[in-house]
Amino acid sequence: MSFITNILPTKSTLRKVEEYSFRAIMYLCVGIIFFLLIAIIWGIIKKGFPALSWEMISSVPEGGFYFGKGGGILNAIVGSLYLAIGATLLALLVGLPVALYMNVHLVHRKKLVNVIRFCLDLLWGVPSIVYGVFAFSVMLYLGARVSLLAGIITVALFIIPVIIRTIDEAMKSVPQGLMEVSLSLGATRTETAYKIFVRQCMPAIVTAVMLAFGRAIGDAAAVIFTTGFTDSIPTSIMQPSATLSLSVFFQLSSPMEEVKARAYASAALLTIIVLIISITARYFSSKYNKSRIK
């Protein structure tokens, strides 16, 4: 018997084997995540850069663009920027007051605020295509046509929860004392909200805006219903507008290689824009962090 127990691994070695194998799996998984990021960025850049030219980002599509003729995607770049900037501003206009109201005016109604947070978290989860379809049916009802304005409103609707919850998370941790001091000095609640809370939470607000902007510029499912697509740069918000993500989508479905190459280039451009946004967000949020009262 002792012979058998000698060659069988002991309990503690088994434990070690278990721990080491699970640790190996963990390293592998973290490695996979790194690998994916590099593979995605590298894949998009390798395919996209050869087709990326100055003509492409500085001119609108010419006749036969979608059959491989000349022109560029300036219409989509400008359209996407208009859409994302408009939607982010609109969402901030609605979202910031809501976040402030929850944390300044409703500060003693914890239960109510938690219910609101719960609803916002639910809204955050709703996919953008549902907003798109919903907005489309409202537009049908009103007899409105696809336009930049409709797109801006729709996109704003689904980034509002993102903005509110991101700002709210930061406002939760503003020390109660700051508000009490401000109120005791005679400031109204609104003044306290805009002069104390906004300043104190600047890094979070910037992060929220950047996050929302990134979502707005990358969205394709909601704008397909509401913004339409056109080859010219919109001159008013009642006109339809092209967007980068849809431009990628439409060009990729073409059977022609030249057009597909342009889709890759547009995707590379979109990736670069999103990367720049994410880096700026990090920079600004660390910059504003210095002036916070802790």
Place this chain on the structure above:
Amino acid sequence: MPLITSLRGRKINSRAHAIWMVIALVLVLLMPLTIAIGLWVKSAPLFSESSIINLLFSSSWKPMSGHFGFWPFISSSLLITTLAIIIGGSISFFSVIYLTQYAPKSHVKIVQPVIDILAGIPSVVYGVWGVIAIVPWVSETVGPMFGVQTSGYCVLSAVLVLAIMIIPFVLNILIEIFNTIPIELTEASLSLGATRWQTIKYVILRKAFPGIISAMVLGVARAFGETIAVLMVAGNVVAAPHSLFDPAYPLPALIANNYGEMMSIPKYDAALMFAALLLFLVVIVFNLFARILIVRLEKRQ
């Protein structure tokens, strides 16, 4: 605001802002209800002819003759979402254990931006990457390995792309949940002589279990509604998929692909609205379940 200095002016200003805040809040909170009612009203014409059970489980999709059976789309969505969360969820699960239990702070600082960037990459870019990387790989390497001829536009590609897309989303929630577990628990367990791994297995994971479930459920909801990327790689053939190499046609893809024709065929628009309503309800129910779990978890601590 420095212009307004009189007390009355300041009070009026404060009032006005407070009113706008309340209006904005009410508008935001009414959103889910409005969406549900709007979609319900719009999809009502569909219910007059066939029962909801029939709509959900019939496989006959012939818009021209008024037959709307959603089973091909529902089964595609279910299959793709389930497999995606199994793959993406387990990668996130093992990563979060490493990041919160083993990794030194400096490693976490490197990984966090990677997760953030992955989370910020637009859906359409994931789709393009799927088309240039995953689809050829599936059709040239994975398919032949199993002796299957496939174009690569199939369930497997959609699953892989979707799994990758939900990793940063699920991982971020998991990190938050693991960080709420009090450090004292680990310390107590270690001081009793348990190894690191035993502590994780018997203390941390048990404590985090509801949180892990809710993170996975949120991941499922997220994957269920993902549109453009899946649309680009799933193949979009109306038939319930039977293998990993069959093309699929998930619900969101159905909606996004047919917005052009929906006005020209009678009841087609109602059918698409119904698809959106289904999507909305599934996502809301899943989110509700997960959020309630999370709230309970927070209360206990």
